[in-house]
Amino acid sequence: MGQLTIGKVRGLQQISDPQGIFAICAMDHRGSMQRMLSPRQPERAGYQTLVEVKQDLAEMLSPVSTAVLLDPLYGAAQAIATGALRGGTGLLVSLEESGYGEEAQGRVTRLLDQWSVEKIRRMGASAVKVLLYYRPDLLDVASRQRKVVADVAAACRRFDIPFVLEPITYPTAADRDPAAFASRKPDLVAQSAADLTPLGIDLLKAEFPADAQVQRDEEKLRTACEAIDAASRVPWVLLTGGVGYEEFTRQLTIACRAGASGFLGGRAVWEAALKVSDRRERRRWRWCSPLDQRWWSTSFRARLAPGFGDYRHRNCRLWRCRGRRCRR
Numbered sequence: 001m002g003q004l005t006i007g008k009v010r011g012l013q014q015i016s017d018p019q020g021i022f023a024i025c026a027m028d029h030r031g032s033m034q035r036m037l038s039p040r041q042p043e044r045a046g047y048q049t050l051v052e053v054k055q056d057l058a059e060m061l062s063p064v065s066t067a068v069l070l071d072p073l074y075g076a077a078q079a080i081a082t083g084a085l086r087g088g089t090g091l092l093v094s095l096e097e098s099g100y101g102e103e104a105q106g107r108v109t110r111l112l113d114q115w116s117v118e119k120i121r122r123m124g125a126s127a128v129k130v131l132l133y134y135r136p137d138l139l140d141v142a143s144r145q146r147k148v149v150a151d152v153a154a155a156c157r158r159f160d161i162p163f164v165l166e167p168i169t170y171p172t173a174a175d176r177d178p179a180a181f182a183s184r185k186p187d188l189v190a191q192s193a194a195d196l197t198p199l200g201i202d203l204l205k206a207e208f209p210a211d212a213q214v215q216r217d218e219e220k221l222r223t224a225c226e227a228i229d230a231a232s233r234v235p236w237v238l239l240t241g242g243v244g245y246e247e248f249t250r251q252l253t254i255a256c257r258a259g260a261s262g263f264l265g266g267r268a269v270w271e272a273a274l275k276v277s278d279r280r281e282r283r284r285w286r287w288c289s290p291l292d293q294r295w296w297s298t299s300f301r302a303r304l305a306p307g308f309g310d311y312r313h314r315n316c317r318l319w320r321c322r323g324r325r326c327r328r
Helices: 004-015 031-039 047-066 074-084 115-120 139-158 178-199 219-231 245-257 267-275 279-283 298-304 308-314
Strands: 022-026 068-069 091-094 127-133 162-168 203-206 235-236 262-265
Touching: 004 091, 004 127, 022 047, 031 047, 031 267, 047 068, 047 074, 047 267, 047 279, 068 074, 074 091, 115 127, 115 139, 127 139, 127 245, 139 162, 139 178, 162 178, 178 203, 219 245, 235 245, 245 262, 245 267
Parallel strands: 022 068, 022 262, 068 091, 091 127, 127 162, 162 203, 203 235, 235 262
Antiparallel strands: none
């Protein structure tokens, strides 16, 4: 990480806690949220349904999150205008289209038409986020994907706003054996961090670097997470990746002990709320859910990874002390 400009410092302050730890709730899902709401006929979960669900999630979870991640089509402006997103909670806004372009060699990320870093900055967001499908071994499409990252990074520097990147590995048609792909995933995730973090991003939203259903040895899982920490030039947080609440808690514990600076989690946090069809009942979900606020509390985050704060400060890896002599 290079020298941070004042706008990026302020944005990172807005999406983290006073210790520099990120507890961010992602709710920028579009097509996948439609499928969760209406598995047989996703199109039945239309514009108004998505807007209402995202407003409810923002209203429930923004008071206990350091920030929320919303999309610009159904979530961000609507949550601001209605007051569902409280003013003291940071806001990240996604810039990519839902899904991806499928080409012969691999997947290509496309940015939203009529949206830009400048427009996201003007709406008062704290950071810009891009999801990037990336396979470092697919050289041609990987080069084009790095160009997407470099272009967004340049715009974020111009408008002085933090850039959060979410690279996602994926199997290709050649990866017919799921076990063989699972064995390659740790190297793919670490190499993605090495390739992409020098391009001007400020926070890496990383996958858990192994299939936890295939690999259960926690020491090996921690080693895989430490490889991300060694490869990344910026602080990193863990994404949920579609796993359940209990499994994500386990993965996050391992990742934080290996150097992660928190989480940027989605469906593991709020998927149960989508099963409540009555809107009034859904708004009460947080108070009777397994979360019971403990997930988000500072004390819970501290207990999640004993020694985590000291470890990160010793290595000067929290964004707030990166590049300065740590006084802790």
